[in-house]
Amino acid sequence: MQPKLKTVPMRDWNLGLDDFVVISGPCSAENEEQVLNTARDVAKSDKVKVLRAGIWKPRTRPNSFEGVGEIGLKWLKKAKEETGLPIAVEVANAQHVELCLKYDVDILWVGARTTVNPFSVQEIADALKGIDIPVMVKNPINPDLQLWIGALERINQAGITKLAAIHRGFSSFEKGPFRNIPKWELPIELMRVCPEIEIICDPSHIAGNRDLIPFISQKAIDMDMHGLMIESHIQPKIALSDAKQQVKPAQLVTLLDELTIRKPSSQNPEFKSLLDELRSEIDEIDEGIIQSLGTRMGISEKIGEYKRDNDVTILQVNRWDEIIRNRLNLAKALGLSETFMNKLLAIIHEESIRRQTDVMNRELAK
Structure with missing residues (x-):
């Protein structure tokens, strides 16, 4: 069945976004100082348009750092007021949605572990009915295009038209250079069957290694994706989650400056x-x-x-x-x-x- 989605381009989300959007910030909000200092530093790049941070972290095993919870939203709101950057947060259930709305979060995203579960996605969709807020949906952890499309449809049917997708790669038992294998053919197929959906790439989760982020970022641009979500931390080596895949804000600025932004066509x-x-x-x-x-x-x-x-x-x-x-x-x-x-x-x-x-x-x- 051909999906029928009604969406609005990111440049029309009334958040000051361009045709190409860069989202950055720490994997997890850890403390107020870390959030504010990271926000101040990433805001130094005029290419960064949105500040992100994880508030709730779904971990594979218990007793791992699972996020600071609601207090992190206060820190993000303060960072937003100081830098002027809109803020983005991952949500996994209706309560997360309600708290994000309470603290004026500008963009919500559905994580890969949530996308894989239609019950969870529907819960989020039901919580979003009647609300005008942008939502991004990451691909499911397994390479299932229909699950990805289904999650987008559920959110869209709740009335959300400010909708985009995030390609963050797919889990695999195969050992390779990447944390999550890109499988570029799946986002390409999503572009084909859902041309109205803009896709940004999450090089941090694909790479799992900060040294590979520039390569994945350029690849995403070459594949005509509409933006990047790159994790940045003022002290990535001591980060409480995903330390290996986060870059310092200064490294982020250099990385973004060295990327070649390509166009889908030429007037020549x-x-x-x-x-x-x-x-x-x-x-x-x-x-x-x-x-x-x-x-x-x-x-x-x-x-x-x-x-x-x-x-x-x-x-x-x-x-x-x-x-x-x-x-x-x-x-x-x-x-x-x-x-x-x-x-x-x-x-x-x-x-x-x-x-x-x-x-x-x-x-x-x-």
Whole structure:
């Protein structure tokens, strides 16, 4: 079912936001001095438009630092009054929403652990009915696009039109360079099916390591996302939560200054002409690929018939190993990555097996 969302761009939220929004502040509000000093320092960058801080922290295990609670909202309100920056806070239930409204929080966001639970999202949506406040929804911790869209729909159906999404990566058992694997294809697909939803990126949670934040930030910009949420702390090494992924405000300023902000298009006639020409070539190549795949699958069905008539099993492991070996060698010679080719070959093989299985099943159905 195609989602139908009614939204307002961030630049029209009446918060002084631009087409590209940077949100920054500590992972957690720890004490008044830490919140105020961080706010003062991040406000020195004219690129930072919103101050963030965690008030309630959902932790995996008990007896961890779970946030300071309501008193942190007082500190944030004071920081807002001093710096003029609007403030953003994560909410996980109706009580959180009520307290944020009490302390004039400007933007709410739904965290990844909450997005994964439709009951929790609906509770927040019910608490927001009749309230005009911007809400951002992080992707669920698992790579499920429908859960993400569903959470956005629930908030939207509560009457919230100042709505955006946050890409913060996805949990995985696989060990890699990132805390949460980006899986850029999911936010890209969200852009496709929900073009009215603006997406900002949370490089801090994707990276899990402050040294990787610039790389992820630039990648997000190159993917045409509409902003960044970067955690900043005056003393990140002694932070009570996520110490490794927070940057000092001075580092944040440098990071933002070194990013290359790109545009989705150019008015240069020569650029547009060349781009159209190259895209036309790609369209022609893609059509050829699809036609070749159609021919290949037709041959797979003939092979299935031949195997059926000679009582031969569908799966031929030695043949498959030979295909992988030969195709990977060719791909390497052409500069194609092994990861990409393994995924492509696996999809082609799966479809080929399905076609041959259908041939066998048709015979049995007679």
